Amino acid sequence: MNLKKLIFTIALIIVATLAAKAQTPPKYEVRAVWLTTIGGIDWPHSYYAGAQKEELTKTLDQLQHAGINTVLLQTRIRATTIYPSQYEPFDGCITGHPGQQPNYDPLKFAIDECHRRGMELHAWVVAIPVGKWNGAGCRRLRQTHPSLLKKIGDEGFLNPEAEGTAGYIANICDEIVSRYDVDGIHLDYIRYPDQWGKIRSRESARRNITRIARQVSHTVKSRKPWVKMSCSPVGKHDDLTRYSSRGWNARTAVCQDAQAWLREGIMDQLYPMMYFRGNQFFPFALDWKEQANGRTVAPGLAVYMLSPKEGNWSLETIQRELEFLRANGMGHTFFRSKFLTDNWKGIYSYVCNQLNTYPALVPPMKWMGATPPQPPTNMRVERTTSGTRLSWQGDAYAYNVYASFSYPVDTSDPRNLVAIRRRTNSITISSPQMQQAYYAVCAVDRYGQESSTWDNQRNGGNKNGRKYGNGGYNGASNLANPSSAALLPCDGRYLTLPAKPSTLSTNLVVIETMQGQIVATRRWTQGRISVADLPEGFYKLRSLAKIKRKTVTHNLGAFMIKRGNR
Secondary structure, three states: OOHHHHHHHHHHHHHHHHHHHHOOOOOEOOEEEEEOOHHHOOOOOOOOHHHHHHHHHHHHHHHHHOOOOEEEEEEEOOOOEOOOOOOOOEOHHHHOOOOOOOOOOHHHHHHHHHHHOOOEEEEEEEOOEEEEOOOHHHHHHHHHOHHHEEEEOOEEEEOOOOOOHHHHHHHHHHHHHHHOOOOEEEEEOOOOOHHHOOOOOHHHHHHHHHHHHHHHHHHHHHHOOOOEEEEOOEOOOOOOOOOOOOOOOOOOOOOOOHHHHHHHOOOOEEOOEOOOOHHHOHHHHHHHHHOOOOOEEOOEEOHHHHOOOOOOOOHHHHHHHHHHHHHOOOOEEEOOHHHHHOOHHHHHHHHHHHHOOOOOEOOOOHHHOOOOOOOOEEEEEEEEOOEEEEEEEOOOOEEEEEEEOOOOOOOOOHHHEEEEEEOOOEEEEOOHHHHHOEEEEEEEOOOOOEOOEEEOOOOOOOOOOEEEOOOOOOOEEOOOOOOOOOOOOEOOOEEEOOOOOOOOOOOEEEEEEOOOOEEEEEEOOOOEEEOOOOOOEEEEEEEEEEEOOEEEEEEEEEEEEOOOOO
16 A cells, blocks of 8 residues: 555544544534525526525525525626626626616625524625626726736636736725625635746746735725635645645645735635545645634535536545544535535535534634623513513624523533524524523624623522623523522522411412423422422422412412532
């Protein structure tokens, strides 16, 4: 067995060994898709606004169900756009006629729908190619910025060596960021074109591409520093010591020095196009991870290769890659959206039912040095026949909502997430099973940082609720607002009863949930009664008596059953 095959075999063993670890989803992980609009190949498949909206919402519902938290939506296509731009015409994918405006703003609609589902939307901007030389986008650029263009065959390209190219692309991105609530700018094809021919100085060419990336990043960050900058480099950064990239890599072949961009802070995220398998995937994926400089890397996977017309890969190939990425702390990105949702060879079913069985948050941008937000306050929980309504006070950008059947709610566990990036100060949870749950809410800022805790469970929801830092219980909760009075003493096994008033003629007490459901009846004994058979939670204690054939109850107080050292 040669060295390459041996190392590849070891890599497969590592994947198998770490598969169990991959079964526990992380709280923070980028789970993304490229949603392509060129030619409407992912979306839209109609030229009618109503049908486009319906199709997109259905797709986003499917992606949300698959745990996707980041949508890279192709916004600038080939010097054409899916929003009304002062620089470039509408793409023909929207109305069927290049340059013709629709009766709605597709980009704004997509942003709103993503945010409604707690998903980020990044505007995917194709940087260098501008389409056919006589196409709508290139034709307009020939009129407005002829000095920036280079013709290769019948295609047009923005020239990376032209002095004004960086500024022009930066203006496009600034237009998007200033007018829309996007969560990121995602640069695609920010490199020398494959058709360029001989590059005389690789070092000089890398400086040209880096200059463009740097100017776009500085422009975006000066406008809105929380907007994530990312790009999709060629999937292998460069040759490795023991593995050749076979002549196709980012840094040498197309002069795209993406790892240096992470070190300089030009990029917050990378989405390398790793449409490979075997030893052309695993060692190069680790190289991206090792050179991430604390930033986020979410390699792109070739789910399109599952199609017999493309590569006829096995589902197991993609599964191994996904498990490897998770075990090594990286995110994952699917190319393209429709190949995922069309469930080629069961990929969508696998992602929904095995890989992303719980939601995940996009990793916070801690490197930006922002102060975490203040926690929410005055949380209220109202249980009704229609569901559980939570409300709270605060002015944060968004809120994450957690729920658990044990207290305190563990907000480090993604299995407890019930709502992500909620943009309002209330939520109604209709599930009957969640009526008995405890809830916690964390404030979230634009950088994805969660707040410390305001825990008003422990003293009945009054203003003296205690705060906890990120090392402890990380949420704010108020569980059914039991009472501002002191709780009845309970050690988890026994409840200490209050003194029995001389005017009260009864030998029974009733234990109810905070919603009034009777869960136990006990004889009123002196001192205490057993509650060891009841689950943890908050309860009400009532007396029970018969007076002249009428049932009469009196509220004796509330108590909490809590066991263990949590």
